[in-house]
Amino acid sequence: MKQLTLHHPSGEFVALMALLMCMVALSIDAVLPGLGPMASDLNVSNSNDIQLVVAIVYAGMAVGQLIYGFLADAKGRKVAISLGILIFVLGSLVALFSDNLEMMLLGRFMQGLGAAGPRTITLAIIRDQYKGNEMARVLSLVMTIFIISPVIAPLIGQGILWLFGWRQIFIFLLGLASIAWLWFWLRQPETLAVEDRVPFSVKETLRNLRRMVNEHAAVYYVIALGFIFGAFIGFLNTVQPVLQGIYKMGAAFPLLFATLTISFAAASYLNSRLVMRFGTKRLALSAAVMVVLLSSVMYLITFLLQGVPPLWGLMIYLGVTLFFVGLQFGNLNAMAMEPFGHIAGTASAVIGNVSTLLAVVSGTLVGQLFDATVLPLVAGFGVLASGAALFIHRANVIHSQRPVKIVKS
The missing domain is CATH 1.20.1250.20 (MFS general substrate transporter like domains)
Structure with missing residues (x-):
């Protein structure tokens, strides 16, 4: 079996993996400060219904987890993550232009469905390249950055809300996902050799x-x-x-x-x-x-x-x-x-x-x-x-x- 091993992870690799893992947390926590204005603009009659904007992301992620694991093993890690980011970007666009709660929930479900790809397959990429203590070290570095994301995401969301409005939070997420994909596609090599792929x-x-x-x-x-x-x-x-x-x-x-x-x-x-x-x-x-x-x-x-x-x-x-x-x-x-x-x-x-x-x-x-x-x-x-x-x-x-x-x- 062909194994691609990097014994000394670069800071760039750690940062990229952390960014991909953070997409779910950022898409949830950055939106929290804008739920009130969002409910008003989308004419949500029952104030509790706006909470679905949070929960529906996890529902999309749950469905996506079943898809990307099989896809990554059969077609490679880069294809699976790229598909996930594409779906996330489309979901961000739907949410950005939503004029009612139903359209917003569709966009948020798509964001969760898409974010499940990078969130799930990032671990596989790390596992492909590192073993034992070195793998634990890389994961620790990635998770250190990952843990910070729920702390800073609401602050980012609140800042965008102050300066522009809640819709611009989705522009931020859209831009971040686009940067993550471009960075990933140009700089991260495929880690699963063709001969190691397993048909579904x-x-x-x-x-x-x-x-x-x-x-x-x-x-x-x-x-x-x-x-x-x-x-x-x-x-x-x-x-x-x-x-x-x-x-x-x-x-x-x-x-x-x-x-x-x-x-x-x-x-x-x-x-x-x-x-x-x-x-x-x-x-x-x-x-x-x-x-x-x-x-x-x-x-x-x-x-x-x-x-x-x-x-x-x-x-x-x-x-x-x-x-x-x-x-x-x-x-x-x-x-x-x-x-x-x-x-x-x-x-x-x-x-x-x-x-x-x-x-x-x-x-x-x-x-x-x-x-x-x-x-x-x-x-x-x-x-x-x-x-x-x-x-x-x-x-x-x-x-x-x-x-x-x-x-x-």
Whole structure:
């Protein structure tokens, strides 16, 4: 097998991979400050419906994850990423010229469908070129930049909103995607040799899917991942109306949002150390239980305060809760992937698709329950984390009863 290996990654390569991975985060978080004016201009009668502009991106991404993995293995990495960026650009144009909510949602779905390509295949490009410690080093550098994107994206969006208007945010995304594609196409060589490409097989895919369904513990971890991801999407759906609507934070919203995402990012960074001490199973379950406990206490306090706690109290609650949510993403993904050995490509695509679709449904429900109080947001964290904890516990019990069976092709 022909393997293209670069032992010393350049700063350009790291920056390019980080930019490609950031497209989903940028397309979501940069738009958040403009949701209010967008709802007004698009004549959205139900204020909660504008939240769909966030959730529909994840729905598109869920569908795209199934497509690009197979395409990249059959036709090469550059074709898959280029197709994804093209769809993202077309979606940005549809969103830019939208004059109603339906057209906007179509554009946003296309953005998610397109962004799934670079988001998914970037990892494959890195894996093609690096192994072992060197691969871990490259991923760490890329993820360091990736983690920063949710912090700065709302600030960029707010700045564009101040100077121009919400439509120009989509011009920014359109321009950024175009630059990313040109940079990628001119500077990044194909990393999957022709002789290593694998034609898509329906029969083999169905056989692998049956293997996955029969691994009950992995299925439970996927469901748990969907629930905890749904709580995060519920947060994204409601954080703007909560901070700008209830607390009248206005232009300060991006700074408050950045503060909260730093907590989430810190959890992702610290998880690599904590997991070596406590283990993935114990850490994921404990983190889910902590979200349940924190949310139960916060719900009671918020209820007694007629649904609107002090801003400082809400920020502390959300910061700590997002920290424990952040501890679960990597661990649940790892545990769900653990049994699938040589079908990792298919498994990764299916796990991403199922967990994201479940998250979109549950997170959208949390958003639609918004009633000008903080109660639905807190309840969403508590209820969905409870579901996650139950499925994690059940999966852990199965693991304790028998060793993990590694699925081979």
